[in-house]
Amino acid sequence: MQNSFVSHLYCPKCATSYTIEDRHQLCLCGSPLLVAYDLERLALSMDPTQLRDREPTLWRYRELLPVLHSENVVTLGEGFTPLLPMPSIGADMQIPGLLMKDEGLLPTGSFKARGAAVGISKAKELGVQELAMPTNGNAGAAWALYAARAKMKSTVIMPVDAPLITRNECAISGSNLYLVNGLISDAGRIVADLVKSYGLYDASTLKEPYRIEGKKTMGLEIAEQLGWKLPDVILYPTGGGVGLIGIYKALQELQTLGWVQGKLPRLVAVQAEGCAPIVKAWENQEKASEFWQESKTVAFGINVPKALGDFLVLEAIYATGGCAVSIHDEELLQEQQRIAELEGAFVCPEGAATFAAARKLKQSGWIAENECVIALNTGAGIKYPDTVNVQVPVLQPEQRITR
C-alpha cells in the first residue's frame, strides 16, 4: 500500500512551518495550522484512474491524508457518500442540475465522522491517550465513538440544548460527557481550561490540524463522483466552517495535481438568521467575523457565534466568487419537509438550509438555471426528531380505516 504524501504543517497567517511527526495544536501566532503534501511528487507517481478499484471509503485518498502508517487508521467504514440527483426539488426551484451530497450515510449519522476518523487516526499515530473538546453535539458524538474505537479517553462538553441523541452517543461510548448551560463558546472556554490544567490533547475545531483533512474528502469525493469535473456551486451549512475550508483545500490540491481543470466552484456559506457572523462579515467584505450576540437557531450545528477559522472561510468565499446567505428557521424547516415529500430524503435542518439558500440564490439570479449545484446535507434528519411535527391518529386493534 502506497503511503501518505504528507510533508509538513504550516501556518496560513504567518507562514511558520512545523513537523508532521510531532504533536501540534495552534500556531504560536494563534492561527490554525494546515497540512501540506508533496503534490509535485504525487502528480508524477499517480493518476486518478488508480483510485477506481479502491474501497468506497475516504481512505481511498490515503495519499492526500496525513496518516503515515495504515495500522493507525481508525475506521468505521466512513466516506464515499452518495451524490444524489434531486430532480423534483430541483424542478421546484428551477435548478434542474441540483445534486445533494448526503452525509447522513456515515457512522454516527453526520459528516463529523470524516473529521473524527482522520483526526483520531492521526492522534493515535501521535500517541495521544486523552482528548477534550467542546461540541454542538454531532462532532462530540463522532469523536467520542472514534476515540473509543482507538482506545483513547475523551471528555466532551456540549450545550444543554444540543440534540439529545448526541448525548446518548457520547454516553454509550464511555466518554466523560458534560453539559453546559450556555453555548459552544462557553463549552470551549471550559475545555481550554481543562486542556491547560491536565495536558490533554485539544480536539476543538481547528485547534488540531487534522479534522480539516477528514472534511476535505467531501471535496475529493465530489470531484471524483462527477468524473473529475467541477460543479458550478457548492452550498455548505457553516458553523465552524471546517468543511468549507476543507473542500476549498481539496479542490486546490486537485488543481495542483492536474486532476481537475478550470474554475473552482463558487462556495456558498449558509447560516441561520439567528447566527450569521460570516454573512455579516461577507456583506461588509471583512476578512474576519465578529462574535454574534445571543445566537439562536433550530439548526443547532451552525449555532457558532465566532469561528476560529472565520478568516479561512471568508478567504474561500472571496477567492471562488462565492457568497454567504442566511436563512430564517421557519424557511429551512419548510424546505426540510418539502425535500422529504418531493425526494424521500429526510435531511437535517442544517442541510435543509442549503436547499433554502439555493432557492433564494436562484430567485435572485445569482444561480443560473443551467448550473450544476451541490447542496451539502451534513447529517441524517433522524438525529433531530423535534423538527418534525407529527400528528397521527391512534386506532384500536379491532378498528378499520374507511375513506
Next chain:
Amino acid sequence: MQNSFVSHLYCPKCATSYTIEDRHQLCLCGSPLLVAYDLERLALSMDPTQLRDREPTLWRYRELLPVLHSENVVTLGEGFTPLLPMPSIGADMQIPGLLMKDEGLLPTGSFKARGAAVGISKAKELGVQELAMPTNGNAGAAWALYAARAKMKSTVIMPVDAPLITRNECAISGSNLYLVNGLISDAGRIVADLVKSYGLYDASTLKEPYRIEGKKTMGLEIAEQLGWKLPDVILYPTGGGVGLIGIYKALQELQTLGWVQGKLPRLVAVQAEGCAPIVKAWENQEKASEFWQESKTVAFGINVPKALGDFLVLEAIYATGGCAVSIHDEELLQEQQRIAELEGAFVCPEGAATFAAARKLKQSGWIAENECVIALNTGAGIKYPDTVNVQVPVLQPEQRITR
C-alpha cells in the same frame, strides 16, 4: 447497461409459476412468492470481476435484481455498507474473526432501505400508485420515504410502542400514518382490510415478492467483500426473517453461478426471549412456528409473533446446519454498551442481540475460535435513544472541571 436476468415468479410451497410483468402478491395457495433468474445464461455472460468498477450501491448487482428498466430505479444511494473487523469485542468473546455488517449506514438508518429501494422500484415499474403496509417502525419509515421519491402514495400503520423517530420519518414523507394500540399483527389485519376495500398494493412483509430481492443484496455484498469466499457463520436478528431468507437465496444464486464454492455459512436466527417463535420451532425441529402470545422486547424490530415466511427461515437454518437463539433484553442491552465502548459502534438493540448470540454460541462451543463470524447490525443505534442510560452533569458557563 446490461439488464436484469429475472425470469419469473414461483411459489416455494406449490411450485406454481407467475409472470414477472404483472402485479402479484401472494400465491393462490397463500404462500409468499419468490423471484427466479436465468442464472445459466448469466453465468455464461458475466463473471464477478465485471463488478469491480461499478458504483458502491446495491444496484451494482442489477443482473440479480428484478427491475427491468433502469429509469424505474428509485434510489437514495443505498447499499455496499461496511463489513468491519471487530477485533476488541471479538477478543472479548474469543472470536477473533468477528466481523460486523453495518446496516446503520443506509438511507433511513436501517437495512429496511434495501427492501424498500428494490420493492418501490419494482412497484413503480408495475404501475403501482398507492401502497399500504403494517410495520414495527423501520420498514414503514423506509417505504414511506422511498414511496415519496417515487411519487407514490402510502399508508403505514405501526404499533404505538414502535420507535418514535420512525413516526417522524413517515410523517415528514407525507405518508398517511396511523398508530395502533397493539402489535404489528394487529396493524397487519387493519392493512389487509384496507387493501381489500380499496384495491391498494399490499407492501406487507412477503406479501409482495421484491422486498426479499433487496434484502438479499446483504448476502451478495458479504460474499463480494470477502473476495467471494464465504464466512462460517452469519447471525441475523429475526423478526419477519426476510433478510435471512434473502441472504440464503443470494448465496444459493451465487453457488449456482459458480461465483462462490464450498459449504454455505451456518445461518443463525437471533430472537428476543420475549418473542422467540422461530427459536421454539427450531428447538422442536418444526417446519413452521406458532403465534407467540404477549410478545414483548426492547428490540422492537424483532417483535414479530408469527412471521409469514417462518417456514422459509426454518428451511434456511436446517439446510445450512444453522440454529436459532434467543437473548434476554438485559443481555442485549449490556452487549450494546460493550460494543460502543470497545469498538465505537453504536448499534441498534436488534444488532446487539446478534453479538450476544455469538458470545453464547462461542461459550457453548457451537462457534469455534477460528471461525469467520458475521454479526448483522440491522440499523443505527441513534434510532433507539431510549436504550441508553444517560446521566450527565450540567455545568454553568463560568464553572471549571477539576479532577
